[in-house]
Amino acid sequence: MPLHTVSFLVENKPGVLFKVANLFRRRGYNIQSLTVGPVEGSPLSRMTVVVDAESRILNQIVEQLDKMVDVVKVKRLDPLRTLSRELLLIKMKTSDPIARIEAVNTVNAYHGLILDVDPDILIAEVTGPTDEIDEFLKRIGPIGIEEMSRTGAAAIERGNVKLA
Amino acid sequence: MTEMTGAEAYVKALEKEGVKYLFGVTGAAIIPICDDLLKSKIRYIGGAHEQGSTHMADGYARVSGHPGVVQVTSGPGATNIVTGLATAQLDSSPVVALTGQVPLSMVGTDAFQEVDIIGITASVTKHNIQVMEAVEIPHAIKSAFYISSTGRKGAVLVDIPKDTQTDKADMVFPDKVEFRGYHPNIEPNSQEMHWAATLLAKARRPVIIAGGGAIASGATMELIELAEMLQAPVATSLMGKGAIPSNHPLSLGLCGMHGRCEANYIVPEADVLLVVGARFSDRTTGSLRGFAPNARIIHIDVDRSEIDKNVDSITRIVGDAKLAIRGIREKVAQQRNTGHTDEDLVKRIKEFKAQSDTLNTSPLSGPEVIRAIRRAMPPDSIVVTDVGQHQMWAAQHYDVRGPGEFFTSGGLGTMGWGTPAAIGAKAARPDLPLLNISGDGSFAMTENNLAIAVDEGFPVTVVILNNGVLGMVAQWQRLFYNRRYSTIQRPKHPDFVKLAESYGATGVKAESTKQIETAIKRSIKEKQTTVIDVPMDPEENVYPMIPPGMGLKDILLGGA
Known part of the structure; x- marks a missing residue:
């Protein structure tokens, strides 16, 4: 099924995230990712959910x-x-020094940043559209992923259109 | 602004909403409120169990059109209302539930009688609110009443921690509340109404299905006028019963799984189907493949999320059904010569009606008992039902003249709803006789509410169609499981006559339709809560029936 992005503004108060998540669970909607953050200068939060759903x-x-x-x-x-x-x-x-070089090159190729260097460990930050992150992970997989944390998609429309 | 405690503000807020009755069961987490209720004119109706109290509030709401209010304590008091809230919510009945909660400092600690009622009821309410400070109480209560009684009505819960009941604050009582995310009054779109009218005016076989929304919006007069103008027969969902008088020549009665012949034969023939305030429940449509296969569907609903949820429509009008139908009617009148009667159609309906009415005429059959009840009830009266075979017989055969005469638990199908709902309904309309058509299984679930009917002076009559089994399941096992009966035997019933008497009510065993009529008339005349126990054949099936997964025309009329 195709992926769709739905953005919505909610009251920024306790319990709202639960109710949204509960709605998705109760009606059996498939969430790929969900992001939440407050909207500057407003009592609202913006949620962005990527769902796997037919029309x-x-x-x-x-x-x-x-x-x-x-x-x-x-x-x-x-x-x-x-x-x-x-x-x-x-x-x-x-x-392994070769792995290290490859890791740094791959991070650079995806316009990522090396955040922390340790004798055995590199920590990097990569941003991009979901498919790009997926690609990056595919490349880095053989080198060895110790740990990772992904945010899910934040999304906004081009041009002079606004959600609120 | 006045300084007062949360509990005082609570009582004042309810008074400002015009609340006359508070149904409920008390407990530790609402004692401060109960103390302040002593000073109020609001009448508190103490229940035997919170589920019953919630059904009372629901019955009150459906009959009065105003929110019914249930007040319970935290923990088990709160969990016991869940079935009642789901029942109200699924039938779009405005119920406001007010639950006590442990003090805020103890919320989240698994304190004595603490449950997360906000989490538990999120999926069975239209909205719920937990009060975090005393000062929020007037706004929270005003919001609950406003949200429950506007747009598509429903259940709203307010959870009130005990410390917010005793804390003092400067209270402001808003006359009006607004929400950025809630705009219930939607004007029907004029272009959509125009398209709907054009489709209907050109239709050769238009049919209307009316649901609970047609009744909730008070659209029945407009609906009948439109039907007559178009010569469009009108079927109803269970919740729509009463949208058109049963004896109207264009009335098709109940549609769907246990729908009447006239509805289930004529609805699939439609070329244009106007669905008003109904949500295409599986019980109304049968298999979607056999449901009006050639019809272009026009869907009117106040709840946009119902549009295209189960069935795609070609024209959709979001908004109040009354306004929408009025708009359509005016536009149809400009496009079509009206005034003729489709004699052929009326004759066919009449023939199918006769078929529905003669499927089972043995002396104590379900349909005969329902007809006897109808004969005994005065024209101005209300019946409610419980859930099961008796409910379907009542839906099929209890003739009504219009809305406000018949109430039932449709969406959730809550056995045990009838008796407490009848009491709540009686509180709303003490001037009208009230009767619950029940079954032995349903009645046994909430019979303890008889105590409230007797004590509080809300006389109701209960007719138990007593076949000693859970009849609807027995029927499915008979028809679709080769008579392998399982789990349908009830524990041995008490003697319902003696049970009624032990509550101070009257108990009667009636073994003929004559005796049923006599007992009903006496109970109404003497204004006595009465239980009428009618022994029924445990083998009787409800017909017509559409087997599950089949289309409307695959109707079973008998046999097995």
């Missing part, structure tokens, strides 16, 4: 979210106009 379900996700009292505005983002980024923090085992 009837996608429509239901939008409408069921919109129905919640604590959800202020919902929008299915246009895939052709959407900028989407996630952040990856990754710890790599690089005791």
Whole structure:
């Protein structure tokens, strides 16, 4: 099933994340990722959810979210106009000097940053669209992933359009 | 601004909402509120069990149109209302639940009688709110009433920790509350109404299905006028019963799994189907493949999320059904000559009606008992039902003149709803006789509410269609499991006549329709809570029936 990005503004108060997550669980919607953060200068938070759904379900996700009292505005983002980024923090085992060089090269190739260097360990930060992060991980896999933390997608539409 | 305790503010907020009755069961976490209720004119109706109290609030809400209020304590008091909230929510009934909670400092510690009722009820309420400070109480209560009673109505819960009941604050009582994310009043779109009218005006076989939303919006007059204008027959979902008088020549009655012949034969023939305030429940549609296969569907609903949820529509109107139908009717009138009667259609409906009414006429069959109840009940009266075979017979055969005469637990199908709901309904309309059509299984689930009917002076009549088994499951096992009966035997019932008497009610055993009628009439005349126990054949099936997974036309009329 195709992936879709839905962004929505919610009241920034306790329990709202639970209710949103509960809605997805109860209705059996498949979440690929969910990100939340407060909106500057506003009592709202923005949530971005990437879902795996065909169109009837996608429509239901939008409408069921919109129905919640604590959800202020919902929008299915246009895939052709959407900028989407996630952040990856990754710890790599690089005791072997060749592996280390390859790791650094790969991080550089994906415009990542080396954040921490230890005799056996490199920590890097990589941002990009989800498929790019997936690609990066595929490349780095053979070198050795010790630990990783991904944020899920933050997304915004191009041009003079606004969610709120 | 006045300084007062949270509990005082709570009582004042309820009074400002015009609350007359508070149904509930008390407990430790709401003692401060109970203390302040002593000074109020709000009448508290103490229940035997919180589930019953919630059904009372629900019955009150459905009959009065105003929110019914249930007040319970924390922990088990709160968990016991969950079934009642789900029942109200699924049938879009405005119920406000107020739960005590352990003090905020103890929330999250698994304190005595603490449960996370916000988490537990999130999926069975329209909205819920936990109060975090005393000062929030007036706003939280106002919000609960506003949200539960506007748009698509439903259940709203407010959880009130004990310390916020005793803390003092400068209280402000808002006359109005607003939410950034809640805008219930949607004007039907004029263009959509125009398209709907055009489709209907050109239709050769238009059919209307009316659901609970048609009744909730008070659209029945407009609906009947439109139906007559179009000569469109009107079927109803279970919740829509009463949207058109049963004896109207265009009335098809109940549609779906236990729908009447006229509905299930005529709905699939539609070329344009107007669905008003109904949500295409599986019980109403049967298999979607056999449900109006050639129809272009127009869907009116106040809840946008119902549009295209189960069935795709070609035209959709989001908004109040009454306004939408009024708009459509005006536009149809401009496009179509009206005033004729489709004699052929009326004749066919009449023939199917006769077929539905003669499927089982043996003396104490389900349909005959329902007809006897109808004969005994005065025109101005209310029946509610429990859930099971008796409910379906009632839905099929209890004739009504309009909305407000028949109430039932449709979406959730809550056995045991009837008796407490009847009491709540009686509180809303003390002037009208109230009768619960019940079964032995359903009645036994909440019979303890008879004590409240007797004590509080809300006389209700209960007719138990007593076949000694859980009949609907027995019917499925008979029809689809080759008579392998399992788990349908009830524990031995008490003698329902003596049981009624032990509550101070009247108990009657009635073994003929004549005796049923006599007992009902007496109970109404004497205003006495009465239980009428009617022995029934445990082998009787509800017909018509659409077997699960089949289409409307695959109707079983009998046999087995």
